Amino acid sequence: MCSQYLGRQLRQFLPRWRWPKEKHLREEVYRHGEPPFDPFPSVQDVIDATLCPFAIFHKIYHGQRGALVGLKEQEGGIQTGNHFHRFIAYLKTEIARGKADSNSVGRLFDKYCHREMIDSETRRSLDGYLRHWLSRKKDELREIEDQKPRVFFEVHVASINVRFKRGVRFPLEGIIDEIDVANRRIIERTLRGREDDDTPPFLEDFQLWLLWKTISSINKSILYKVLGDKNLEDYELIVETPYRDFRVNKDNPKFENWAEDAFAWIEDLTIGGPVVISEAWRNKGHHDKPCTYGSKMEECAMSYFACYYRARKYPTKRGALREVLRPLYRALFYEQIWKHDLTLYQLAYMEQYDDKTLRNELSKLLIGRNVFPAKVIESLSDRELKLEVSKDLITPLLEVTWDKTFNFDIIFGSFSVGLRRKAYLDFDDPRSNIKNGQIIVRIEGPTNIESLDALLIESGLLFREEPWFLKRIIQRALFDLERWGLDKDDKAKEHVTIQLIDTLFGPGRFRAQVEK
Amino acid sequence: MLKAFIRDMDLGKSVDSAGWLILGEEDLRHLQGMSFCEIDRENMKGRINPSSKLPRDLLLEEEGRVFSQYAKSLDIIREIREKCENEEKYHNAIVEGLRLMFQRARYIFWEDEGGVVPNEIRSLVLSPRWVEASRNLANLLVKDLLLAIYGNKGEYRGLNAYEASAQESYGYDLLKVFNNLKSQWKKIVDYLREHVELVEFLGLIWFAFKRAAESEIDYVGTRVLIFEEILKVVANKRSITEDVLRRKLKIMGEELDNCIEGDSWGLRWDYVFTIPW
Numbered sequence: 001m002c003s004q005y006l007g008r009q010l011r012q013f014l015p016r017w018r019w020p021k022e023k024h025l026r027e028e029v030y031r032h033g034e035p036p037f038d039p040f041p042s043v044q045d046v047i048d049a050t051l052c053p054f055a056i057f058h059k060i061y062h063g064q065r066g067a068l069v070g071l072k073e074q075e076g077g078i079q080t081g082n083h084f085h086r087f088i089a090y091l092k093t094e095i096a097r098g099k100a101d102s103n104s105v106g107r108l109f110d111k112y113c114h115r116e117m118i119d120s121e122t123r124r125s126l127d128g129y130l131r132h133w134l135s136r137k138k139d140e141l142r143e144i145e146d147q148k149p150r151v152f153f154e155v156h157v158a159s160i161n162v163r164f165k166r167g168v169r170f171p172l173e174g175i176i177d178e179i180d181v182a183n184r185r186i187i188e189r190t191l192r193g194r195e196d197d198d199t200p201p202f203l204e205d206f207q208l209w210l211l212w213k214t215i216s217s218i219n220k221s222i223l224y225k226v227l228g229d230k231n232l233e234d235y236e237l238i239v240e241t242p243y244r245d246f247r248v249n250k251d252n253p254k255f256e257n258w259a260e261d262a263f264a265w266i267e268d269l270t271i272g273g274p275v276v277i278s279e280a281w282r283n284k285g286h287h288d289k290p291c292t293y294g295s296k297m298e299e300c301a302m303s304y305f306a307c308y309y310r311a312r313k314y315p316t317k318r319g320a321l322r323e324v325l326r327p328l329y330r331a332l333f334y335e336q337i338w339k340h341d342l343t344l345y346q347l348a349y350m351e352q353y354d355d356k357t358l359r360n361e362l363s364k365l366l367i368g369r370n371v372f373p374a375k376v377i378e379s380l381s382d383r384e385l386k387l388e389v390s391k392d393l394i395t396p397l398l399e400v401t402w403d404k405t406f407n408f409d410i411i412f413g414s415f416s417v418g419l420r421r422k423a424y425l426d427f428d429d430p431r432s433n434i435k436n437g438q439i440i441v442r443i444e445g446p447t448n449i450e451s452l453d454a455l456l457i458e459s460g461l462l463f464r465e466e467p468w469f470l471k472r473i474i475q476r477a478l479f480d481l482e483r484w485g486l487d488k489d490d491k492a493k494e495h496v497t498i499q500l501i502d503t504l505f506g507p508g509r510f511r512a513q514v515e516k
Numbered sequence: 517m518l519k520a521f522i523r524d525m526d527l528g529k530s531v532d533s534a535g536w537l538i539l540g541e542e543d544l545r546h547l548q549g550m551s552f553c554e555i556d557r558e559n560m561k562g563r564i565n566p567s568s569k570l571p572r573d574l575l576l577e578e579e580g581r582v583f584s585q586y587a588k589s590l591d592i593i594r595e596i597r598e599k600c601e602n603e604e605k606y607h608n609a610i611v612e613g614l615r616l617m618f619q620r621a622r623y624i625f626w627e628d629e630g631g632v633v634p635n636e637i638r639s640l641v642l643s644p645r646w647v648e649a650s651r652n653l654a655n656l657l658v659k660d661l662l663l664a665i666y667g668n669k670g671e672y673r674g675l676n677a678y679e680a681s682a683q684e685s686y687g688y689d690l691l692k693v694f695n696n697l698k699s700q701w702k703k704i705v706d707y708l709r710e711h712v713e714l715v716e717f718l719g720l721i722w723f724a725f726k727r728a729a730e731s732e733i734d735y736v737g738t739r740v741l742i743f744e745e746i747l748k749v750v751a752n753k754r755s756i757t758e759d760v761l762r763r764k765l766k767i768m769g770e771e772l773d774n775c776i777e778g779d780s781w782g783l784r785w786d787y788v789f790t791i792p793w
Contacts, residue, residue: 033626033784274793275765278740282528293526293582293737294519310578311734319729326793327622 007290008283010257011053011264017170018267019160020345026361031338038267039337040158040344043174043210044068047203049262052291053280055302056262057269061329062306063475068203069301080125081191084242085177087112087126088133088189089153095145102141105134129191132242150182152227156411156420160348161217164256170263172214173344175420179215181229185236186212193241200239200246202289202299208237208248209255218416219352226413258287270337305483312485314492320505325478332471340468343370347415347463368396372462376412377438380431389437389462398434400464401425410441412460423462517553517564518579525586526737528744535563566590582738588731589738592724593745600749610719611662617722618654621788627781634781636692649690656694657701657788664705665715700782703775713754713761714768718789721746725792739793765791 020037023029039045048067049056055067091108094100100108109130113123144151158173178187188208192201212235215223220230237248268276284307285291289299296303315321347370350362367373372393378386387410389397410423422444426432429440486492493499521535539547539555539562547553552568555561564570566587574580599605625641627633633641640646694701708715724742733739751758769786776782 272766273769274743274791275762277793278743281526281736281740284526293522294579295523307736311581316732317729318734319732322734323620323725323729323792327787 008053008285008287010287011261011268011283013166013260014168014264014267016168017263019171020342022358024342025346025349025358027365031342034271034334035337035342037337037342037345038270040171040173040341040348041263041266043172043207043214045266046172046210046259046262047207049265050206050258050286051203051300052285052297052302053265053269054284054307055300056265057277057280058302058306058479060266060269060333061475062479063332063472064302064306064479067300067302069299080122080129083112083116083118083122083126084129084133084191085153085189086116087130089178092141092144092151093153095141096147096151098146101145102138105130105141129242132195136243136245144182147182150180150228152179152181152419153177154419154421155179155215155417156415157211157215157218157417158344158348158415159214159217160345160352162213163217164213164259166260168260171345171348172210173348174211174214176211176215179227179232179235181227183236184229184234185238186215186232187238187240189240191242193243195243197241197244200248201241204239205237205246205248205252206255206258208239209250209252210259212237212250213259215417222351222414222416226417254287261287270333306479309483311483313487313489314485314495314498315501315505317502317505318482318485321501322482324505325482328478329475332475336468336471339466339471343465347371351414351416368393369400370464371415372397373459374410374462375459380440383443385441385443386431387439387441387462389439391435391437394434394437397462398427401427409463410443410460411463415461415463418460420463425462517562518574518577518583521564521566522579522582522586522737525741531566531590535566536561537563582735585731585733585735585738586741589728589733589742592727592731592733592742595727596720596724596746596749600753606753607666609723610716611658613719613721613723613726614662614715615654615658616726617718617790617792618658618788619651620792621654621790622784623650623653624784624787625781626784629780632781634696637696640690640693649693652690653693656690660701661705661708661715665709665712697783700776700779704772704785707771707775711764713750713756714764714789716753717746717750717761717765718791720750722792 018036018038020035024037044066045056045059048059051068055064058064059067087109090112091100091105094108095102109127112118113126118126155176156173157176158171160169160171162170162172164170176186177189179185180187186208188204188211190201190204192204212232216232223232224230237250239246239248265280269280285297289297291297291300291303291307293308296308311318346362346366350359350366353359353362372389374387374389376385377388380386408423408425409420411418411420413419424442424444426440426442427434432438432440486495486498517535517537520537524534525531536556538560540560544555544557544560544562547555547562552565552570552574553562554565554568564583566583567590570580570584575584596609599609623641625633625637640649721743724746725739728739728742733742747758747761751761754761768789772785772789776785
């Protein structure tokens with residue numbers, strides 16, 4: 001009845017990406033309906049589309065988070081991975097600044113755990129990973145003692161000029177774990193992988209390659225201004241697990257194909273309806289790893305709860321409910337593109353586009369609304385600094401922070417390449433002087449703020465988006481409702497929500513009872 | 517064995533070749549006594565028969581449920597293939613499906629600058645009467661489309677029954693909406709008359725998905741199977757390849773938009789001619 005399965009096929013590559021037109025960037029077009037341009041994908045999106053086209057479908061329409069997970073991350077929690085990376089950032093920075101030496105790791109670890117309020121279980125788990133890592137890295141730590149830090153952690157990169165062999169231009173953004181300018185290498189750090197592995201953890205090498213493609217496609221003058229180096233093409237790419245370092249081959253032809261294939265899926269699923277969705281289902285799994293019923297791909301979180309979840313017996317009218325929800329998923333996705341992805345395009349064009357007039361127009365549009373250029377004037381502690389914002393931007397800044405959350409992203413450097421951190425602006429701190437445009441800011445994550453001068457970064461951007469992610473939360477909630485249910489007949493008969501769904505979408509009757 | 521069948525169907529294998537496992541003599545003998553299994557002694561293979569009824573305890577298992585959903589969707593596909601053999605039944609299914617599509621459609625008006633949509637439409641669309649009016653508009657559109665494509669042929673029982681139900685008064689307001697949309701609608705109908713395979717696919721897929729909802733079919737793989745089989749049925753009927761039909765469906769929304777290019781207001785026709793999922 002059906003044609004023979006041939007395994008996951010490479011998608012037909014795109015002749016061109018659907019870029020927003022200038023009128024969209026200038027916001028001269030009323031935002032409605034299906035956006036006439038593609039989303040601005042993250043490296044994580046490309047990885048998920050490479051992992052499985054149905055995983056990226058769930059991400060796009062059901063607001064799911066990243067699909068690629070490792071077993072250890074599932075067990076120990078993603079937080080352990082974050083702390084592992086952040087502690088190493090802290091450790092390396094402190095040693096390079098001369099505030100500690102390679103023998104004071106234990107003291108710094110205690111301090112870090114205390115500051116981050118890490119529970120004993122996570123601490124034990126972290127300790128195990130760090131022992132492996134330190135046993136290999138002692139010499140490296142000794143080498144950086146007292147040198148000025150020239151290592152950047154958690155660097156945000158965004159480009160509108162990423163090209164693969166065919167030359168088609170794509171947008172891409174992501175976070176690089178570590179750029180070591182002194183040793184000319186880019187590092188992707190992960191807890192995934194095992195002691196006896198002789199290849200990098202699944203897709204980590206591809207992820208690092210994509211990040212490298214992104215940063216090396218950014219205008220050299222922007223790179224030099226922020227990093228003090230402009231030739232990143234010949235940097236070494238290292239995937240670092242607690243147990244081993246893996247050097248990544250930049251000329252792997254598979255990477256080129258996987259990337260183009262992923263972009264094609266992202267665009268096709270954005271535009272296409274059920275025809276593309278059914279094609280995504282037929283191409284389930286990774287190019288080298290099938291994902292089938294009863295033999296799921298263990299690296300994909302979606303396979304467990306979104307593709308092959310246990311369907312409940314009630315509500316019985318789930319199909320009719322889904323039919324009603326389907327246009328909502330799509331509408332919520334379109335809203336995200338109009339809000340979030342268009343803002344990313346605007347910021348990237350503002351810094352990277354050839355036409356200076358458009359760049360200036362975008363600056364005028366965005367400065368004072370989404371971005372506020374700021375200068376670091378004083379580092380107060382390793383978590384606090386004093387920022388100066390131009391006086392004429394203070395009123396709009398106060399206006400956008402009227403809801404009192406004061407929650408911004410701060411980017412040291414530029415949007416295209418910069419250290420992106422969460423920042424809390426404290427206007428009420430007595431050290432803030434609003435009249436002069438001076439604000440006390442508290443930073444989350446590895447900061448290095450005391451050594452920003454050494455990193456050539458003096459200025460940055462306060463960046464705030466509309467809360468587009470709420471749409472994803474709604475998508476997730478709707479999808480949860482679609483999958484939710486009960487199995488027991490007696491419980492289902494009593495359950496108001498089940499009865500309500502079956503009545504609304506079926507021929508049944510449902511009456512409220514008056515309590516006597 | 518259930519898993520093997522589901523896995524093979526998910527991978528797009530034919531129902532005849534799905535789920536077979538190579539077994540030993542003892543297993544085959546064991547299966548022989550089970551009414552819901554079939555064996556291929558020559559090749560020492562066995563599987564669960566997709567046409568048989570599973571025992572109750574197996575149906576309570578997750579695999580059992582998915583398997584029975586596959587079995588139900590195969591029934592729906594069989595029903596549609598049978599209808600395909602009979603012109604009248606085939607067209608009746610299309611009519612029923614299209615009617616459902618028009619009823620479920622979202623009638624969304626657009627304008628390229630404020631105030632271009634005629635006032636009588638604006639006031640109707642913004643009033644509570646629009647819920648009822650849009651239902652009637654659906655009836656009006658489906659009737660008009662079917663007549664334009666198939667003509668007023670008496671042999672289509674579905675059409676005639678439908679016409680009878682459409683005798684009710686549409687109301688003065690609705691006729692004004694329809695008259696205003698007429699020139700745009702004509703372009704859409706002209707396009708679809710040139711691509712009858714799209715109309716037939718839409719009709720049949722809505723019909724099949726209605727059946728699937730009635731049978732409480734939910735698993736993604738089963739919906740994909742129904743979708744692909746309808747694609748095959750229509751492509752075969754219209755003597756085109758599946759790839760051509762697939763391509764036409766992919767660009768249908770865009771083409772409908774192109775039909776009314778240059779108009780300053782109108783309906784979002786791609787929200788009317790939709791494929792269920």
